[in-house]
């Protein structure tokens with residue numbers, strides 16, 4: 001099954017929703033207008049379609065393997081990663097000073113999407129490396145930056161994120177890995193990390209682990225966690241690779257999906273390294289990032305970047321599943337159409353229910369892509385705008401969007417990839433068809449980088465409760481403005497979308513009031529509805545962006561531009577409003593009225 005990058009839709013979002021020409025006015029992004037975006041996307045599409053996508057099925061069938069402490073990735077991955085790195089793609093969004101291309105997230109996010117559509121397992125290596133780069137840029141000393149950044153940005157080395165331990169998953173307060181200060185200012189790290197994506201592999205010369213650990217005597221809980229750089233190979237003053245550090249891969253996991261991406265158990269300083277001739281000795285040499293005990297704060301910066309990217313992974317796998325399903329629906333002949341338009345069995349795309357499934361897949365995917373695109377532009381303004389107030393407003397918007405992009409887009413990817421299997425009927429359940437892989441691959445997206453419940457806790461606590469619902473209400477006011485524009489446009493489609501948006505926005509505001517009012521007095525009731533609140537908010541914001549898209553498409557249609565694309569966009573926006581936005585009211589009722597029944601059963605009643 002081939003994959004074709006939806007460049008047109010990506011550029012439409014950039015131009016009309018993210019307003020890339022405004023992004024190109026920001027200092028540092030002067031060359032990053034629509035023309036640049038188009039050139040970059042088309043070039044990236046060649047690599048994704050031609051080199052990375054063909055490795056998707058081979059990665060599933062012949063995943064990474066582990067032998068004698070070494071991980072071998074799927075044949076072809078290392079060569080593809082070399083091409084990716086040599087093409088400068090790892091550095092797309094990173095500073096020019098460290099060898100990057102310094103492009104805005106507005107463009108970068110589209111490239112992240114296509115790489116992930118092509119191959120989720122492959123794309124995880126660059127995704128984690130981006131996170132490591134982000135953490136070093138934010139909190140690393142000049143020396144750490146000088147030693148590691150350029151190598152990471154150019155893709156010569158890769159990065160990992162080491163948070164999870166057997167007893168510490170969602171709850172990082174339970175991290176036990178130890179770091180002992182050494183007289184020379186370095187630390188020796190001891191402990192076990194599990195589930196470390198690309199924790200060991202054969203695609204790059206060195207692996208730079210970003211590790212959460214506790215310095216001896218640090219306070220209990222999250223306030224006693226520090227962040228360290230622990231390279232697989234130590235790096236000399238001259239930048240050359242030196243001794244093997246005492247961090248070793250003990251095993252890799254057998255997984256439900258993303259099988260080609262190695263998920264490693266890493267042992268830091270178990271002493272066995274003493275027996276390894278070329279090792280620096282027991283204890284993995286680590287370098288403190290920033291200050292002691294502020295590790296979680298830095299890691300959150302990295303996680304915010306990674307959470308957004310995981311949301312984009314959801315959009316990516318949904319797009320791929322959609323394309324696959326459309327192709328099958330146009331080929332598979334089964335049953336007579338109910339409207340008698342064909343007098344014999346016809347392709348299944350004739351059947352209204354198959355159309356409903358395809359439209360659902362398409363609307364969710366386009367809606368979430370539109371939401372992610374608008375969020376990316378806010379990120380760029382939050383970091384680059386000259387006016388502090390504008391930066392602040394955009395930062396608040398972006399921060400609110402991160403749990404939605406992550407939580408909503410990944411949950412929707414499960415629905416979309418499941419529908420993708422359903423469109424294929426029995427063949428969807430048969431691995432050889434390929435639809436099942438997307439479903440299996442998508443499941444991890446609602447779990448890592450914080451489960452959906454953890455995203456919802458973030459939305460309820462940090463993003464809604466902390467400012468008394470102010471950011472949520474500002475967003476609702478912007479949505480109301482779009483409703484006005486839709487009504488002014490006057491077409492039946494615009495009117496239908498405005499009506500549904502208004503209902504969903506009102507439902508959202510009820511829930512915001514409920515969350516703000518009850519967070520202290522009835523935290524169980526609020527958290528019983530936290531994931532539904534996240535779903536409602538994501539549903540609304542994606543629907544809002546589809547409403548904006550409809551307005552833009554209608555205006556462009558009047559100008560005679562690309563009729564087929566504009567009409568499809570308008571139909572999809574209307575479908576989203578009528579079939580997806582309408583779920584908002586049910587979510588509202590469940591949250592506001594249904595908290596008590598969630599907790600009604602005593603624990604021993606289960």
Ligand SMILES: Cc1cc2nc3c(=O)[nH]c(=O)nc-3n(C[C@H](O)[C@H](O)[C@H](O)COP(=O)(O)OP(=O)(O)OC[C@H]3O[C@@H](n4cnc5c(N)ncnc54)[C@H](O)[C@@H]3O)c2cc1C
Pocket residue numbers: 161162163164168169170171194195196197198255263444447448449450451452453454457
């Ligand atoms: C393939 C794969 C790759 C991964 N890659 C990495 C990596 O590169 N680096 C890394 O550090 N980790 C990685 N992880 C770990 C991943 O981030 C964790 O699995 C995830 O954060 C969940 O933690 P857990 O598995 O311990 O589940 P738990 O925390 O035990 O959660 C179990 C259930 O309880 C719920 N729950 C827990 N706490 C709360 C709460 N406060 N409120 C509501 N519900 C709650 C969860 O939502 C979930 O449904 C990876 C995991 C996998 C499977």
